[in-house]
Amino acid sequence: MEKLKWKLENEVIFYRISGKIAINKSCDITANGSLILKNLKKSDAGQYIPEVYDQNGRYNRHTTQKLLCILDPVMKPTVTIECFEENVNFTCTVDQQGVSYQWYQNDEPLTKEKDFSLIKTAKEVKSDSFFCKVSNQVSFENSESVLIPSTETCLKSIIPNTLKVLPEALPPVVLEGSDITLSCNVTRELTHPTNLSITWLVKKEGGKEEILTFSPQGGVITGTKFAHHYKNGSIRLAPSSNEVFKLVISKVTKSDEGIYECNGNEWLYDSRWKKIKIWESTKEFGNVTITPAGFPKELFGISIWVFIGGGGGIVLLIIIIITVCCIRARRQKHRRPSAAIKNLHDIPL
Template sequence: MDTVVKMTAVTVLLFGLARGSAELQQTCEYKAVGESTLISLQPPSSCKEESLTWKLNSNEFLSRKRNRVRNLIHSVNITADGSLQLKNLQMDGAGVYEAMVYDQNGRLCYNTTKPLCVMERVSKPSVSHKCSEDAVILTCNTKKSETDVTFEWSLNSQKIEGKVEKTFTVNGRPKPSDTYSCTARNKVGEEKSNDATIQCLDVQMSASVTWPNGDVREGDKVTILCTSSLHVDTFFLWRPKKSSPRMESKNGEFSLKNVEVDDSGIYTCQPQWLSGHPVFSRNATVNLLVSHREETQTEQITSGKHASFSPLNGIFYLLVSVFALVTYI
């Protein structure tokens, strides 16, 4: 039988039938891919079989008349009493199986239906965790394609009541001796993860700005340095303007050339660990203030940081000196 849909969830061809999907779901027999099952046929003694027809989702695939069998599915066998033996079930074997028994007069004397659902077995899960400032988030990881999965969490091999979600939050920091595990379960089986210990590394981040001379002025070259107490695979620098692309550096050093006044603002250093360290780190920020070059020069002159002399100033100082000398004589 050709595969109709490849899914790891239930192939529910039967749920779209007009007979009422909710009712069929409740009566559906669930089997795992690769399993075998028997769909029994038990007509009343008053129903003397002359011919028998089996259908899957309204499509006839097997018929028997006077012990002559016509079968379109090689993985299905029929027993002497008309029951079906289904071997090595696959997704396309899911649906509504219907049997119709006719007597010697061609009258339908018995009719029965059997909904069958086929699912992949749940995969073995694994526990991962992510550290925040005051908590740890645990995740029970299964294949992304798996659906209709429920979860159970255990601490030191003891079930944690009420924790049935894929993620589980532990407040604070777990003890070094604590072990966590999760069990993933669907309608055809369950799998338990290995025990996992939880360790969080609290990383300290810092950021600083360096430049060659005094205040930062337009046209200057500025260096922003991001540092961490733990080795970081990649540093990212986010600029004040949201429209500006982030910068990337392996050593945490970022050069800003020919800065402008519009470059002023808060710069954010963000670390990234490619190996998935269970760390918690606050992003580091630094404030950069860029001044207009003309305004800065004016301020420096006013504050006496620079002395400036013109020819007129020289003549003025000479006349004052001569006048003082004549007066003294």
């Protein structure tokens, strides 16, 4: 081969004549005249055209032109998750054009999922991991694996927390045998078709106990220890408005003492009618003490608990108890002579 010339488009990048190199722009040539390119750049892309002449100056028409495309290596993609009701939308994002996508679930390829997005039902794959693979003709990259969020987490991302629970304060002391009404206001903004329920609870030394749960959509569920009370009517729901819920405990006893709470719960049913909790809030009514029926409720026309709460404390309480006992003892002493005199009249002469 007397003459060898390589051109990139219309520019000569290598020219050798009679064994002497006239032009060489960083190219390497093999013994058979093939062109070797190193450290490729985007500017090296294009149509490569060889020209070969023999010693007689005849052009070799059996050479082949080559089109070279330079592609950037694929960048590492990221996976973002968005929730829509009970579904989860996965999106594979990479800042490049002309790439292919492949999704993997638990490291196994989803052969039919070739789009940049993937939709799954949260409850069906709640413990699975996902990642996407992005590739072009020269390289590929995988994203980090992500876990699918729970249905509850998905719903929280699209339903704002507007739940408000406001219990009506209870008197700190209740007379034994009387009734107490646990009135609680539970509201939320109806941005989605969710349901509300309310649970009344009481905290004692042995722990927290559920008294009763009520929902306009779900009915009544009684706590284990209070089922018979609800059945015999000593615990009952009172008429209320759409936002105010009332529970009445009748004829309270010492065993009813404790800290009462109101729990509001916003929820909905999934496609299988399974209840999914979204938001909840718990607030206290206050601590309730049950006073024996024989204990005085007032002193000088004023509630005895006003004296105690006003700073007299336990000392004042002891004084009041002693005073009341003395008054009762004196009254009983005055009654006894009358009874004796009456009995004397009954003795026959």
